[in-house]
Amino acid sequence: MTTYIIRRIIFVIPVLIGVSILSFFFVRLIPGNPVTVMLGERARPADIAQYKAQMGLDQPIYIQYIRYMEQMLKGNLGNSIVTRVPIAKDISYRLPATIEAIFFALVIGITIGIAMGIIAALKRNTLIDTGATLVALTGVSMPVFWLALILIYFFAVNLKWLPPGSRLDANLDIKQITGFYTIDSLLMGRLDLFGNALWHMILPSFVLSTTVMPSVMRLTRASMLEVLQKDYIRTARAKGLAMRKVILKHTLRNALLPVITVIGLQISGLLGGAILTENAFSWTGMGSWFFGAVTGRDYPVIQASILLNAIIFVIMTMLVDISYAFIDPRIRYK
Amino acid sequence: MSATPENATLPSTPSSESLQMNMSRSLWEDAWRRLIRGRNGQIGMVIVALVMLIAVVTPIVDPYDPTTDSDLTHSRLPPSAQHLFGTDRLGRDVFRRVMHGAQYSLAVALASIIAGSVISTAIGMVAGYFGGAVDSLILRLMELMQAFPSIPLAIAIVAVIGPGLVGTVLAVTIVGIPGGMRVARALTLSLKNLDYVEAGRSLGAGNLHILMRHILPNLISFVVVGATLGVGGVILTAAALGFLGLGAQPPAPEWGVMIADAVPFLRQSPNLALFPGLAIMITVLGFNLLGDGLRDALDPSLSGTA
Numbered sequence: 001m002t003t004y005i006i007r008r009i010i011f012v013i014p015v016l017i018g019v020s021i022l023s024f025f026f027v028r029l030i031p032g033n034p035v036t037v038m039l040g041e042r043a044r045p046a047d048i049a050q051y052k053a054q055m056g057l058d059q060p061i062y063i064q065y066i067r068y069m070e071q072m073l074k075g076n077l078g079n080s081i082v083t084r085v086p087i088a089k090d091i092s093y094r095l096p097a098t099i100e101a102i103f104f105a106l107v108i109g110i111t112i113g114i115a116m117g118i119i120a121a122l123k124r125n126t127l128i129d130t131g132a133t134l135v136a137l138t139g140v141s142m143p144v145f146w147l148a149l150i151l152i153y154f155f156a157v158n159l160k161w162l163p164p165g166s167r168l169d170a171n172l173d174i175k176q177i178t179g180f181y182t183i184d185s186l187l188m189g190r191l192d193l194f195g196n197a198l199w200h201m202i203l204p205s206f207v208l209s210t211t212v213m214p215s216v217m218r219l220t221r222a223s224m225l226e227v228l229q230k231d232y233i234r235t236a237r238a239k240g241l242a243m244r245k246v247i248l249k250h251t252l253r254n255a256l257l258p259v260i261t262v263i264g265l266q267i268s269g270l271l272g273g274a275i276l277t278e279n280a281f282s283w284t285g286m287g288s289w290f291f292g293a294v295t296g297r298d299y300p301v302i303q304a305s306i307l308l309n310a311i312i313f314v315i316m317t318m319l320v321d322i323s324y325a326f327i328d329p330r331i332r333y334k
Numbered sequence: 335m336s337a338t339p340e341n342a343t344l345p346s347t348p349s350s351e352s353l354q355m356n357m358s359r360s361l362w363e364d365a366w367r368r369l370i371r372g373r374n375g376q377i378g379m380v381i382v383a384l385v386m387l388i389a390v391v392t393p394i395v396d397p398y399d400p401t402t403d404s405d406l407t408h409s410r411l412p413p414s415a416q417h418l419f420g421t422d423r424l425g426r427d428v429f430r431r432v433m434h435g436a437q438y439s440l441a442v443a444l445a446s447i448i449a450g451s452v453i454s455t456a457i458g459m460v461a462g463y464f465g466g467a468v469d470s471l472i473l474r475l476m477e478l479m480q481a482f483p484s485i486p487l488a489i490a491i492v493a494v495i496g497p498g499l500v501g502t503v504l505a506v507t508i509v510g511i512p513g514g515m516r517v518a519r520a521l522t523l524s525l526k527n528l529d530y531v532e533a534g535r536s537l538g539a540g541n542l543h544i545l546m547r548h549i550l551p552n553l554i555s556f557v558v559v560g561a562t563l564g565v566g567g568v569i570l571t572a573a574a575l576g577f578l579g580l581g582a583q584p585p586a587p588e589w590g591v592m593i594a595d596a597v598p599f600l601r602q603s604p605n606l607a608l609f610p611g612l613a614i615m616i617t618v619l620g621f622n623l624l625g626d627g628l629r630d631a632l633d634p635s636l637s638g639t640a
Contacts, residue, residue: 014474015477015478015481018474018477018478018481019478019481019482022478022482026490026494029494030493030494137619137622137623138615138619140566140618140622141566141570141615141616141618141619141622142611142614142615142618143570143573143574143577143590143593143611143614143615144574145574145577145593146593146607146610146611146614146615147611149593149596149597149600149607149611150604150607150608150611152600153600153601153604153607157600157601157604267483268483268484268485269483269484271483271485271486272483272484272485272486272574273485275485275486275489275578276485276574276577276578279578290486290489291489291578294489294490294492294493294578294580295578295579295580297493299493302490302493305486306482306486306487306490309482309483309486310481310482310483313481313482313483314481
C-alpha cells in the first residue's frame, strides 16, 4: 500500500511541473507586453521596475520560469491588478469556501445518488426505476447555472425558506480561523452561527451536487444489477439469508467499487460547476473569484486560478485513486 | 439506463437478431434498425430532429435582427396568447428569441464536435498506430491538458482568445480533444495487430493506406457515438460561457445570454430565465438520448451495461 501511495505521488510531480509551465506561458500568450498584462495599464514606474527585476524579464525565458517558480514556492503569487490585494491573501479565505461547498455537494450527491441507484436496481423495470432514470437523465441535461436560478426563485424568493446567496447572514460576523465556516463556528462555540452557515449551504451545495448525482445513480444501478446476478448472491439467498442482509453485506460493498471511480471522473465537473454555482449564489469562493478576474482582465488572478484549479484537480484525482486502492487490493498490484 | 425494458430483460436479443441477420445489410442499416426500435433512440431522434428543424426553418420564415427588435412599451409582459413566453426587459418576444436561439447552440455544437472529432481521431490514430516516442509525447501532452478541469480551461482559453462565438467554438473544441483522442488511440492499438491489417501490410500497403482504409472504418462508429454523446456537454459549456458573458454577445438571442439577461429580473419575471433554460435542457436531453440509443445500436454488446 505504501509503495502504491508513493508511486502515485511521484506520478503527480511531472504533471504539476507541466501545469506550472502551462500557467507560466499562459500570460505570454495574451497579446501585449507581459508587464502591462500583469501590472495593468496604470502601473507606477517604480512597480514596473521592481516587477521586471523580480521576475528577471530581461533574462532568457527559462530563467524567467525559474524565477516565477521561486516566487510561487515562497507563496508570492503577485497582486491583483484590480484590488491590489496580494493573491495569496485572497486564496486563504476563498479556497476554504469552495472546498466546503464541494465537500457538502459530494456528500449530498453521493448519498442521494447511491440511494436512488439502489432503489432503482431493486425495483428494476418498475415505474420507480423509470422515474429515477428520468430524473438522472434530466439532471445531466440541465445547465447548473439555470437550476441555481430556478431554485433561488422557488425556495428563496417565493417560499422564503432558504437564503438566496452568500455564506452567512449579513448581520452575523465570524472569526476566520480555518476559513471553513461550519468548522470556525464550532471552534467559536457558536451553534447559531453553525446553523446559519449550514442553512446558507443547502441550496448551493445541492445545485453543485447535481453534477455528480446522476452519474453516481446510473452507475450504482448498473453495478448493483450486475452484482445481484452473481452466484454468491444466489448462494447467500439460498442459504436463507434475509434479503436486507444480502443487499447490505454482499451486494452493496461490491457494487460501490466502480462508483468511486466515477466520483473521480466528476471532479472536473465539480470544479467547473463551482464557478457557475458560486456566481449565482454570490459565494465568495475560488469560482466567483476566477470569473471576476476573467471579466476584469485581472491576469495575475487568472494565472493563479488556473494553476490552483489544476493543482486541486490533480490532487483530488490522486486521493480518489488512493482511496480506490484502499478498498480494492487488486489495484495496488497492477 | 440505456437499456429499454425489452432488451434489458432479454439480453440475448442482439445476438439472436444477428443470427438471422440479412447478410446484404450493412453495419449502418443494422444499426439504424436497432436505433429506431429502442425507446431512447426514438425519443432522442424526435427531439434532435425537431430542434434542427427549428434552427434551420426559423431564420427562413422569420428573419430576425436582434439589434432592432425592441419595444419598450411592452417591457416584461407575462406569458400570454400573444407572447407565449412573455417579453423581456426590452419588450422582445421571448418565444421568438428562444426559437432563434436554436441555431446558435446547434452551430457551435456542430462546428466544435466535427472539428474536435476529426482532430482527436487523427491524433489518437497516429499515437496508437506509430507508438513509441510519438505516442508517449502525445499522451503526456493530453495528460497535461486533462490536468485542467474543463470549464475553467475553456474560460482560460476564452480569456486569451477573447469573448465571442469563435472563442467559444475554439475553447470547447480544445477541451474535448483529450477524451476523444484516448478512445481513438485505444481502438487503434487493438486494431493494428489484427490479421487483415497484417495482411495489408505484407502486401505492401503504406501506413496512410492502412490507417485510412483498414483502421478508420472500424473506428468510425465509436467516433460517431462519442461525438453524439459529446454534443450535450458542448451545448452546456457553450451556454455557460454565454451566461458568463464570455460566449455569444448580447443582443444575440443565445440561450445562455438570455438567461444572464434575466438574472436581475428573477424576482418579478422568472419566465425570462425559465424558457431559455428549458430549451437548453430539452436539446441536451435529446442529444444524450440519441447518443445512448446510437451506442446501443452500434455496439449491442454494450447495451444495458451503463
